[in-house]
Each structure stands twice: as structure tokens, then as C-alpha cells.
Amino acid sequence: MRWTAADRPRHHTTRGSMRIRNRLFGLVWAFMAGGIACAAEPQDAARESQYPWTRFLAEAFPEGLDPERSRVPHTIRDPGPDTANYPNSPETLPRGAIYVETSPVFFTGALATIQPQTYNFEYLLRMGLSDRVEFRLFSSGFTWQAAGLGQGATTGVSPITFDTKIHFWEENRELFLPAVGFEAFIQTPWGSPAFNAGTQPGLMMLFRNTLFWGLTAEYNVGIAADSTQAGYVPIDVAQWAITKEITEDFQVFVHGFQNESALPRVSAQTVVGGGFVWFPSDRLSMFGNWGAGTDKSGPATTFQLGFAGSF
16 A cells, blocks of 8 residues: 555654754753853953953952953053153053052152152052052152251151042043043051141042144042141142153153142142153153142142053
8 A cells, every 4th residue: 555645644753843843942042041141241351361360350350341451461551650740541450450650769849838848759559450440559658858947857658548540431532522530549647757647538530532643631630638727628639741652662741730749749839840751661661750830839840750560
């Protein structure tokens, strides 16, 4: 007896179709589960970084904003050193990066009726906790103050300042919107008694714009504390710098501040000046600057020479 196509049993075909459907459902569920898992826990490339400290921070401070940045080799060029000029940039260090910025030479001329001339060996330690949050430790370090204002010459250690910086967003050149960051610091009384100015906080908004002719403008505005005979009073502060890259390794700038520099190291009314930054390698930079007061309350001059390294 011959079977026609319509008369042949179909149980084998049905079983085969069920197996195919089950496999398809399994694949679909696998892709969906994988997609949900990826959405819930994005892969952080920093956990596979070549730097052990970066891998530790990736576990301690998980962040999915820009995880690829943590894998880029650290360089002192981006971002550059903050202590090279008066303002601070809105950029932060990538997670795991460490900067050591120090100025063996920092000379400040006498501030009329405020303080005699001083010499400092300042330092700034910076560490990227995440790709957008930076922990900082600053001090004017070893300090010598000349005799004056009824006091003898004094040496000691300036107070420690705890600082943090947060990067909000990058620059939008088409709309001329600046890169923006935020900084908060608190100067402690932990130093030599002669230089104890009490606990002084400060809050700053940090901005950067790319201008014409290859110029870059950095500017900060904020509030800091000033000690007076009546106690501590809040003051408005502002700093600015305009930088021009001469070569890939050399930059020059003009800068200034009103009332106080970005870090609590120089206080006056209005100071302007200029300086340079040189990058002999991707891990080392050298810088110098000078400034002069434009009024009777400003210092006769300030001079700084320092270097910074990336680790």
C-alpha cells in the first residue's frame, strides 16, 4: 500500500518542530537574560586595568560613566597640573591616577599691613577615586615668614587642606558651553601654631572654554573664608587664566585672581601675572609663574617654580 503525502504520519515532524521551537525559545531567553544582566551591571573595563590600584578603586567606587578612561595610560598632560596657575581646571584625574605637584620655590612679597614676605615649599596630592571624582590634599608646606608687623622671623609648617573636585560635564563647543566642575575644600588648623588660621571652608565652581587662535580660558568663581579681627567672614573669590599652546610640550599663560587664589595659599585684592608649563615627558611637567598686585593691598610680587608627576 502506498502512502500519499496527505496520508503520511506527522508525529515525527511535530516532535522535530517542538524541538526547534524549544531551542529558539531558549536562545531568546538567553539573549534577554544577557541583555538584562548587561543593563543592570555594565562591564567596567577598569576592573581589567593594568594598574592594581585602579582595579581596587573600580570595586570600591563602581561607576559606569566613562569606564574606558580608566584604561588609558596615565599622563600629566591631560589634565595638566592645577598648581601651575591661579585657577583650577574642571577636569579630574581618571580613576586610579595619582598626581604629585610640588613647588620648591614659592615666594610672596609683603602684603601691606597684612603679612611680611614669605617663602613656601608647597605640595598638592591628587588621586582619582572615580573618573569624575578626585580626592586632594594640599598644604603650603614648609613656611618661612620674615620679621615684620611687630613679630620676629618665623618658620614652621602651614596647615593641611582637605579638598575634593567633581567633574560635571565636558565642553560643548558648538553652543559655547564650558566644561564645568565643582570643588569644595576645608583648611584645617593642623599645622604650626604660628600659621594657624583656624578652620576655613571654601566652595568653587570651575569652568573651561576653548577660544579662538588656539587659546583656552579657565576661570573659577566661589566663596571662601577670611579671618578678620571680628572673626571669619565670607568673601567672594575669582581666578582666571588664558593659555596658549606654543608646541605640543610647551604652554604659556596669563593669569590673575581677585581676593584669593583657587587654593588657600595667596590672599590679596587683585593680582595679575603670567607663566609657562613645560612637559618633558608624559609623566613629568615643570612650571613657573609670577604675579603682582594691582593695588596697595596686593603683594609686591609672587614667584613660583615647581614640577608635577603622574603615577
